[in-house]
Amino acid sequence: MQTKLADFIKNSPQGKEADAILRSCVHCGFCLATCPTYQILGDELDSPRGRIYLMKQMLEGQPVTSKTQLHLDRCLTCRACETTCPSGVRYGALVDISRGIVEKQVNRTTPVSVLRYFLRKILPNKLMFNGLLKIARMVRWLVPGSMKKAIPAHPVSAGEWPLTQHGRTMLVLDGCVQPALAPNINAATARVLDKLGITLIKAQEAGCCGAVTYHLNAQQEGLDYMRRNIDAWWPFIEHDKAEAIVITASGCGATVKDYGHLLQHDEKYAGKAARISALAKDVSEVLNAELEHIQHRMDQQNIGSDRMKLSFHSPCTLQHGMQIRGLVEKILTTVGFDLTHVPNAHLCCGSAGTYSILQPKLSQQLLKNKVQALESGQPDQVATANIGCLMHLQGGTSLSVKHWIELMDERLP
Ligand code: SF4
Ligand code: SF4
Incomplete structure (x- = not known):
């Protein structure tokens, strides 16, 4: 595609990146x-x-309106289009750059601006989010249908975090909303890795990966969260104390793997960010590397009479963002789950960060379609790999929805 970027952007690093992406699209x-x-919208x-x-029009200097x-x-930033595109167009990076520019040029209404402000201040802040969750539990009976199901009625217990010191150590990203909503996910990961001879540790100062804020177009603020995590992890990385950074929420995983790209023009952090991204691993990648060990443990137990029909929702950030496909399914099958066929598995469930709050109508339509697809194989249970999808799906189904690592924790001897 021919381009002629406007003077305000063409010589900046972002302008050069956007130009290269635009040129790679052949409009097929x-x-x-x-x-x-x-x-949905046609x-x-x-x-x-x-x-x-x-x-393209906006970057070439044409007026930007609220319609743009x-x-x-x-857009859900699901990046299904990237998976499909034969020309390798990096749509996600382009939309990130463009949204930042639109945000500066088009004013939002006051209620929308206030909502977006509170979302980006509350969600990444564990203390504030915990407080709000407690209040939400108290007034849960007042909340309508699907939202009510998404608010856990009682605090969930994390269970024991093993303290055995193995020869291998990995760091885990604590995240922002996950410790309050589902503390069992990281604890289950620690227990599973412990059985495989790996100690899982946390860096106390690390927190939100920065995705929520970044994708609400407060991009500098989002980058600050990323820098804070790098500072918190660096002492463990520098002296090779941790061989990987394990991430159990695929939304966060896709972001941490992108730190190197997002901070490439930050002189102080570029090198460290690239190293952090190289060390970031979705938990499925870690377990896939241990598959023989898992198989060996399973061979020692008879699982024939204990099979469960499971429907797996692969989050967009896993299958499109990180391009990880089939690993979770392979691991779950190895430990004896029967996976059902999920039609249109490439489609988003409508959670997409804060999308379910900011675009509720489209989000609910996508949720309805996704639940129908997941339930079509008549599973006993639904599993997924991202806390946002998990809470969102739980709001749309009466089946129990868990993170797949929790099922591994229950199943792995
Ligand atoms: S598939 Fe890729 S090249 Fe074709 S129109 Fe879409 S983004 Fe452009
Ligand atoms: S909704 Fe998903 S597939 Fe559609 S443009 Fe946005 S990222 Fe691409």
């Missing part, structure tokens, strides 16, 4: 078939190709 339209918002401007066209902002807001 293959991506339309897998875009969830295009499937409007070219709510498709990847249409949005690329809008972003609306079409970009409706």
